[in-house]
Amino acid sequence: MARTRNKTAKPRAAAGAKIHLKYVRSMNSCPVKHRLVVKGLGFTRLNQVVEREDTPSIRGMVAKVPHLVVIVEAK
Numbered sequence: 001m002a003r004t005r006n007k008t009a010k011p012r013a014a015a016g017a018k019i020h021l022k023y024v025r026s027m028n029s030c031p032v033k034h035r036l037v038v039k040g041l042g043f044t045r046l047n048q049v050v051e052r053e054d055t056p057s058i059r060g061m062v063a064k065v066p067h068l069v070v071i072v073e074a075k
Helices: 032-042 058-064
Strands: 018-023 049-053 067-074
Touching: 032 058
Parallel strands: none
Antiparallel strands: 018 049, 018 067
């Protein structure tokens, strides 16, 4: 039997909204899955800031590696 969950309505970002992400800690001695997530977000070097669309998939990736990546406030 399939599992079901009660899904609550989460506030969504405006269409085309962007978030800025910063890579703050090295991937040395991190699991391979964490390295792949950081690569998937588009980071190539430490302290790099990238701009990505504010989607649930990007938010989920950031939630998997909160010790490596932070969301930077837009100025």
